[in-house]
Amino acid sequence: MKKILSTVLCIVVLFSACSVQNSKKAKYIFLFVGDGMGIAHVTLTEAYLADKAGEIGSEYLSFSKFPYTGFVTTYSASHFTTCSSASGTAFSTGYKTKNHMLGIAPDSITKLKSVTYKLKENGLKIGVSSNAGINHATPASFYASNISRTAYYDIGLQLWQSGFDFFGGGSFIQDKGKTKDLQSLEEITKNNGYTVTRGIKEISDVSENTSIDKVVAFFNESDDVQNLSYAINRKPGEAKLSDIIEAEIKFLKARENKGFFIMAEGGIIDWCAHDNDAAGVVKEVIDLSEAVQIAVDFYNKYPDETLILVTADHETGGLILRNSNGYASFDGQAGSVGTLGENGKEICDSINKEAGVRFGTKGHTGIVVPMYAIGAGAELFTGKFDNTDIPRKIMQAAGFEF
Numbered sequence: 001m002k003k004i005l006s007t008v009l010c011i012v013v014l015f016s017a018c019s020v021q022n023s024k025k026a027k028y029i030f031l032f033v034g035d036g037m038g039i040a041h042v043t044l045t046e047a048y049l050a051d052k053a054g055e056i057g058s059e060y061l062s063f064s065k066f067p068y069t070g071f072v073t074t075y076s077a078s079h080f081t082t083c084s085s086a087s088g089t090a091f092s093t094g095y096k097t098k099n100h101m102l103g104i105a106p107d108s109i110t111k112l113k114s115v116t117y118k119l120k121e122n123g124l125k126i127g128v129s130s131n132a133g134i135n136h137a138t139p140a141s142f143y144a145s146n147i148s149r150t151a152y153y154d155i156g157l158q159l160w161q162s163g164f165d166f167f168g169g170g171s172f173i174q175d176k177g178k179t180k181d182l183q184s185l186e187e188i189t190k191n192n193g194y195t196v197t198r199g200i201k202e203i204s205d206v207s208e209n210t211s212i213d214k215v216v217a218f219f220n221e222s223d224d225v226q227n228l229s230y231a232i233n234r235k236p237g238e239a240k241l242s243d244i245i246e247a248e249i250k251f252l253k254a255r256e257n258k259g260f261f262i263m264a265e266g267g268i269i270d271w272c273a274h275d276n277d278a279a280g281v282v283k284e285v286i287d288l289s290e291a292v293q294i295a296v297d298f299y300n301k302y303p304d305e306t307l308i309l310v311t312a313d314h315e316t317g318g319l320i321l322r323n324s325n326g327y328a329s330f331d332g333q334a335g336s337v338g339t340l341g342e343n344g345k346e347i348c349d350s351i352n353k354e355a356g357v358r359f360g361t362k363g364h365t366g367i368v369v370p371m372y373a374i375g376a377g378a379e380l381f382t383g384k385f386d387n388t389d390i391p392r393k394i395m396q397a398a399g400f401e402f
């Protein structure tokens, strides 16, 4: 009898543990995308940090110690090796499209609905952010659709139409169109109910004023360049991805009652990898790690309601890590390839060689990318799955139908 009672008790305890587990819905959701960040990019950054600490091995990044990990397939509807807009479409809408298309089906007609719109319908505040231009492929995948990812003006016009709450990043690419004779996208966005801010201080002041409910916050230094400075070139006081995340959380948390969704892209990892610039890659991955740490600090305050995902859209560069003489050479690189003058490529190649790093390509590769997850619903993001599963799993974690 005693044995039966304790068995029953055990089942009851197990059942209630399950119920608690199931009742933990993700209310605050972060999706970080390291553009072009393969597992080798993460491993190299961890090895660099270990080397700086005087050790051979691996030092954790803010996200590489997350308890749940997975592998994500990235192929597009047209190519085994995807581009950022096809991949962005897959993990924003749950459907694959052809390379260079954005938020639109392979038939070039059917518009695909981003998960951001579905979450908004369920009452969540929406933030879309990147250290690249705000109408660049990955952020654009979360609010726009076009048959071409480079139709920047048309994509930019769709930003205010989304009605989303916070946009943060570099300013509009082709603000006045390709021929620079159209009405400024920034002006149109302002005329349609958005407050547009510049720099860290302005958005911080606007955040305090809760009568302002929709904002586009630009963090780039000058409109000559529509992205934030590369980490390796950054001067003191210039904004970085973590500044955007800090402002984004502050703005959205003060205005939500049903939660928020933040998509944040570390867009420059990809550009450094295209340049086969390993030092640049490492500094960008550290930037992403610091931005994720801001979300981790938030998670620590709301652990039962927060979900943080960190993944990539594809791998860039076919990065190979061979035996290294250490990674001190990375700190000796004075800037990104483009800023090193005529011999930039040679300088970079010799620094890569010293670090035992090689690149297999100047383009993207089709290898699976990692997924790191922590918090409410994080257990859904384990094993091997497709990038189109990501928005479906996000909706499930939040307790909504896809």
Ligand SMILES: [Zn+2]
Pocket: 036, 084, 270, 271, 274, 316, 364
């Ligand atoms: Zn790329």
